[in-house]
Amino acid sequence: MSEIDFINSQQVKNAINKLANNIRTERSTVENLLNIYADKSIIDRLNNHNNQIIYGRRGTGKTHLLYAFQRLIFESNNPNASKRFPIYLDLRTYLPLFTSSSSINVESSVLIFQAIINDLIDILINNLKYIYDISEYGGFNSFENSRIEKLKNILGRLNVExxxxxxxxxxxxxxxxxxxxNISGSLKLNTSPEFTVDGKQEQKNNFIETNVQYLSFNEISKLLEDLSLELNDTKIVFLLDEWSEIPLDLQPYLSELIKRVFISSNYTFKVAAIPYRSKFRETIHNDLKIGLEEGGDIFPITLDNRYIYEIDKVGTKNFYNELLINHLKEIDNTLFNNVDEIRFINYFFANQALAEILIASAGIPRDFINLFILSYNNRNNVTQRIILKNIRNSTTEWYTSDKKEEIDKDKTTRHLFEELVNLVILTKKKTHFLLPQKHSDNKFIKKLVDLRVLHLRQKGISHRHIPNKTYDVYSIDYGSYTSLDINKTTLSTDFSELVSNLNTIEDIRETRSLSIEDDFFEKFNLETGQGIKCSKCSKTIDINHLAYIKQKICNNCFEKVED
Structure with missing residues (x-):
């Protein structure tokens, strides 16, 4: 069978139609998510006893990674050695616990933390036979020793009979x-949060129930440590997903509770979070720092920018080839009886079309799978491979349905993106641009990166003739300009040329022409009400900058701003 006949066979069509079921991990019908995970080296980076944050934008595979790692732990456990036991928790399930109050306090974080503890206990109790290596149909007779008495005592104090x-x-x-x-006092926080119901302020009372045990944080830390030891010295691995769904200002307080109770114990945390929407540590009154310190208590790894075609053509192609094979094998393994797996992805694409979909995916596996399905089904001529026209139509469709709607929800974000597209794409005729690092902290830039319409390509590059100034390199999403019917062939897309030019161009004005500089943001901030003029330096103050928010300081001259 020829390659064209193969990709147009009914068997392949059926498999690709089922591929849509695996786009989101939480809805996937795949039994073993470890099997279909591409590039398992990232799983190896999790396979340790460190507390870690997995950073990645939507669609980078954070949830899939946690599930795959959970499966790896179960498969690697040795019956003759102490076990690791993974506990996956989706923090979105705790959202109803949040009050409508805007005040941040310990009690709000305690509600979430309390729910995590309760789920921990329930999951451990339901899996005691696995932990103790008892047959599913066996009884608890093997517990007839001193350990059961200790376990009963620990669980009894944790309210388990x-x-x-x-x-x-x-x-x-x-x-x-x-x-x-006491904890509230040490953090100078309100211990009685209030929330509004029908316009009236009401006091929020603690939930009280018969048989509820009251524990201190110090006591529960000791009990949980003892619990792990009595469970055959089992190492508990928390897999916390959707961390960024917790209100941003509340996150450091939950981090602080985790640190106080768990960090020095036999428990490990792997946390999936979105960059720019996560805050694990914060400085509060009198320079008191609370939460988890990155590089000290918890260590970050990132899924963003691992596979960028403009930077690594071969590595990116191989990754998506593996991704496609793994998913389709799980659906129908017989597809690969007579297939060259090394060049499997080439079966489906004309050469230029393959390069374009790898650029358009921007390192986001979910975007690649969606674009692959769309472009495969959008072919007018089903006797041929996917061609460039199919990619362009699919990126436009995906951008409109998945990204544009989110941008349009906020007029300020939309205005900034429109200005960037007009300047970079229409005026400069480029797809990449330089941004001084101080502007990378702009909250609307961060939001556009979060929405996957701006892609951070490289951080911290500098020009030898521009001292004390570093740049980040961004690209504008492929779908945003194909949706405007702009022909990519008229644009400069060479990332490596842009970066190398920064150190070879002698004319500083030419270098700055590649960058989005202060005047752009001054104009944007004044037009959208995000800035005010500083009476000291006459520059525009970004009112969303932390220096202004916290201390009313100009983010340009750093002088105090008078009201």
Missing amino acids: FNGREFKRLGSVEFNKEEIK
Whole structure:
């Protein structure tokens, strides 16, 4: 069978139609998500006893990575050695616990933390036979030793009853009010949060239930450590997903509770988070720092920018080839009986079309899979490979349905993106641009990166004739300009040329012509109400800059701004 006949066979069509079921991990029908994970070297980087943050934008595979790692832990456990036990928790399930109050306080974070503890206990109880290597149909007779008495004591204090046959939950763990008050006092926080109901301010009361045990944070830390030891010295690995769904200002307080109770114990945390929407540590009153310190308590790894075609053509192609093979093999392994797996992805694409979809995917696996399905199904001539026209039509369709709607929800974000497209794409005729690093902290730039319409390509490059100034390199999303019917062949897309030019161009004015400089943001901030004129230096103050928000300081001259 020829390659063209193969990609147009009914068997391949059926497999690609089923591929849509695996775009989102939480809805996937795949039993073993470790099998279909491409580039397992990133899983190896998780396979340690460090607390780690997995940073990545939407669609980079954070959830898939956690599930794959969970499977790896189960498969690698040795019956003759102490186990690791992974506990996956989707933090979105705790969203109803948040009050409508805008005040941030310890009690709000305690509610979430309390729910995590309760889920930990429930999951461990439901998996005791696995942890103790007892047959599914066996009883608890092997517990007839001193260890069961210790376990009963620990679980009893955590509000769990053992009647000789099974463990039964009596109620929710509650933390001692005085302990919460003490922590609140140490952080100078309000211990009685309020929220509004029908326009009236009401006091939020602690939930109280019969049989609920009241514990201090210090006590529960010791109990959980003892619990791990009595469970055959099991190492508990928390896999916390969707961290960034927790309100940003609340995140450092939850981090602080995790640190106080878990960090020095036999528990490990792997946390999936979105850059720019995560805050694990914060300085509060009198320079008191709370939360998890990156590089000290917890170590970051990133899924962004691993496979960028403009930077690494071969590595990017090989990654997406593996991604496609792994997913389709799981759907129908017989597809690969007579297939050259090394060049499998080439079966589907004309050469130029393959390069274009790898550029358009921008290092986002979810975007690649969606674009692949769309471009395959959008072919007018089903007797040929996917061609450039199919890629352009698919990127426009994907951008309009997945990204443009989100941009349009906020008029300020939309205005900034339109200005960037007009300047970079229409005026400069480029797809990449330089941005002074101080502007990378602009909250609307961060939002456009989060929405995957701007892509950060490289950080911290400099020009030998421009001292004390570093740049980041960004690209504008492929779909945003194909949706405007702009022909890519008229644009300069050479990333390497842009970066190398920064150190070879002698004319500083020419170098700055590649960059989006202060005047662009001054104009944007004044037009959109995001800036005010500084009376000291006459420059425009970015009112979203932390220096202005916290201390009313101009982010240009750093002088105090008078009201």
